[in-house]
Amino acid sequence: MKIGLDIMGGDYAPKANVLGAIAAHELLSPGEHIVLIGDTEQIKPLLSENGFNPDHFEYVHTEEVIGMGEHPTKAIVQKPNSSISVGFSLLKEGKLDSFASAGNSGAMLVGAVFSVKTIPGIIRPCLCTHVPKLSGGAGLMLDVGANADCKPDTLLQFGVLGSLYAENVMQINNPKVALMNIGEEDEKGNMLSLATFPLMKDTNLFNFVGNVEGRDLFNDKADVIVCDGFTGNVLLKLAESFYVVTIKKGFQDEFFHRLNYENYGGSPVLGVNAPVIIGHGISSPTAVKNMILQSRNMIATGLVEKIQAAFK
Template structure:
């Protein structure tokens, strides 16, 4: 297995990404190899500074980068030699089996859809995040930003994607899928959510348990929480603030520590033909390491093929 890592993406790249690659390399098995995509000369210098041999990695050299503020579609087209564009070329050609980056999120979404493309039957890919549970374990929230405006069909498919992700990567048996709404009653919500509820209620593709509210994210009400990308992203950013607020208020609590984004690495893009993970722009070495390990887990679980089978 070869896992591609964009070492030029992120606010603290390439140092943070290369240091994260070192830690990830230590956790990978002998038949798993990291391919570092970016400025090889700088990467090797950082490796030598940390007494870590460059022989542990393969390199694809480039100095071109898609900046965080660049227009995603234009940048992908106009910068074919950027680290993100090269990563997707390698992924498309199966020279790597997974690709991750803490760079421009929009470029990662566009690159996914232009190169490896959406799985037939999937109307829109979705991005996920982890929701820590008060009693231990995790839940899955999607979409968290790829699709601000959705149709009922999209939310229904997010239920399929989230359920398979929870089963395959987090080993949650028969995950309970819920629709994030403004009330638990079946008739609650706007037109979108009222149209989605009956689709989910009638399916046998996942274990739908009905509506949940925002206060249910961290309890045992469900395992997979389905929302449009606007709602999901607001929830994600609010949850991320818990950890930061705890640090500022000097509150030491094991549960709030689990809101630290570094533990989860990144957000998978589900519904495309290869494992792709997008990291936080402020990713630290720890976050980069966990992003790589999540990419590995997605490959090992054969998640993409299981999604393909579900949408046949």
């Protein structure tokens, strides 16, 4: 197993990525290897400073970096030797089993679709995120930013993708799938939710339990919450802000600590032909470590192959 990591991505690169990779290495099993992609001249001194044997990692040297503010499509084309472009080339060639980066999220999405491509039958890939539950454990929400505007059949497919991820990676048996709405009643919502609800109600592709509201995000009414990327991103950023507020107010609580993005690593891109994870631009070493472990879990559970089979 080869887990690819863009060492140049993120606001605190390359140090945060190197430290995260060191921490993740200690938790990997024999046969699970991390491949660091980026400027090796910057990587190896950091390993030496931390007394880490560089032979534990594999390296692919690159000399270009796609900045956070660059145009995703142009940057992928114009910087073929960037860490993101090279990472996706290796993923496409089968030399990596997964690829993760805290760099330019648009470039990561474009790279995923252009290199390993969307799984046949899937309309639009999406981003998902873990959501902590008050009772313990976690659920899943998708889309959280890849598709600001969606159609009913796209949301139906998100339900399938989310159910497969929850069942295989999160080990939730027969996950409950719900549609985010402004009311629980069948007839509530905007045009999109009104058109999506009957599709989900009539499907046998997943265990649909109806509409949920924003106040249900952290309870047990649903294991998987489906929404368009605009709504999902607003909910995600609001939830993350709760953790920041509690820290600023000096309030310590186990549940709010689980809203810290670092605990989950990044957002998997579901619907493409290989495991791809996009991390926060502000990713810390802890976040990078968890992003690598999340990559490992997606590979080990054969999630992509199971999604491919479901959409045949």
